[in-house]
Amino acid sequence: MREFSANLGFLWTDRPLPDAIRAAKAAGFAAVECHFPYDTPAAETRAALLETGLRMMTLNTRPGGTGDFGLLALKDREAEARAAIDEAFAYALATDTRAVHLMAGKHGDDATYHANLAYACDSAPPGMTLLIEAINRWHVPDYHLNTTAQAVDTLKTLNRPNLKLMFDCYHVGRTEPEVFNDVDTLRPLIGHIQIAAVPDRSAPDHGSVDYVTLLPRLNWPGPIGAEYKPNGPTDASLDWLPRLSAC
Numbered sequence: 001m002r003e004f005s006a007n008l009g010f011l012w013t014d015r016p017l018p019d020a021i022r023a024a025k026a027a028g029f030a031a032v033e034c035h036f037p038y039d040t041p042a043a044e045t046r047a048a049l050l051e052t053g054l055r056m057m058t059l060n061t062r063p064g065g066t067g068d069f070g071l072l073a074l075k076d077r078e079a080e081a082r083a084a085i086d087e088a089f090a091y092a093l094a095t096d097t098r099a100v101h102l103m104a105g106k107h108g109d110d111a112t113y114h115a116n117l118a119y120a121c122d123s124a125p126p127g128m129t130l131l132i133e134a135i136n137r138w139h140v141p142d143y144h145l146n147t148t149a150q151a152v153d154t155l156k157t158l159n160r161p162n163l164k165l166m167f168d169c170y171h172v173g174r175t176e177p178e179v180f181n182d183v184d185t186l187r188p189l190i191g192h193i194q195i196a197a198v199p200d201r202s203a204p205d206h207g208s209v210d211y212v213t214l215l216p217r218l219n220w221p222g223p224i225g226a227e228y229k230p231n232g233p234t235d236a237s238l239d240w241l242p243r244l245s246a247c
């Protein structure tokens with residue numbers, strides 16, 4: 001039985017994070033993940049996770065100011081980037097979150113990005129996975145990592161055991177579907193997988209990526225992130241869950 005993680009950055013956004021965690025449990029998710037949990041005290045998030053028995057898979061470093069979409073690659077913003085990394089690690093530790101997505105930002109440069117990634121790898125708590133994600137250029141133009149190849153180059157340059165790829169099938173499907181042919185090569189680099197319909201980013205039950213075929217090929221042992229934007233109330237968008245759980 002395949003397991004899924006409800007991405008609470010997009011699902012049940014009409015309620016506070018602890019209640020969204022409870023809703024994910026009631027809907028049958030095996031785990032949760034989020035984007036920016038920082039407005040919710042970590043103790044409240046932790047209590048909801050303990051109450052439901054769900055694990056938080058990932059959270060993101062703060063995105064920075066309006067339009068930044070992350071800080072790690074931004075020149076002359078190192079202090080802010082490292083404060084965001086420290087904050088994310090502290091929140092992740094307090095909530096037993098498995099992985100932190102280190103957001104690169106727009107108009108970055110590799111020297112700054114690599115130095116901040118090295119700082120994160122050196123200071124990450126033992127056992128925590130760090131993730132970088134290629135975000136397609138239609139979704140976030142000028143993001144520092146728009147392709148899987150750029151992300152893989154970064155991983156190979158840094159060559160750190162705790163730094164992995166967030167493989168978001170939505171972004172891959174939008175601009176580089178041929179990358180799905182390389183999943184066997186990529187699998188050792190992957191730390192987490194996310195899905196959504198391509199190209200509209202709604203529930204993963206239609207569109208150009210057929211998850212009934214792709215998920216068995218990906219053969220991912222952990223919960224897969226359901227990072228999609230429902231067309232209406234989240235509870236009315238979940239018909240895909242039993243179908244993809246069984247495929």
Ligand SMILES: O=C(O)C(=O)[C@H](O)CO
Nearest residue numbers: 035060101133135168227
């Ligand atoms: O946009 C995405 O796919 C993400 O996963 C990032 O975390 C941005 O929130």
Ligand SMILES: [Mg+2]
Nearest residue numbers: 133168194227
């Ligand atoms: Mg994603």
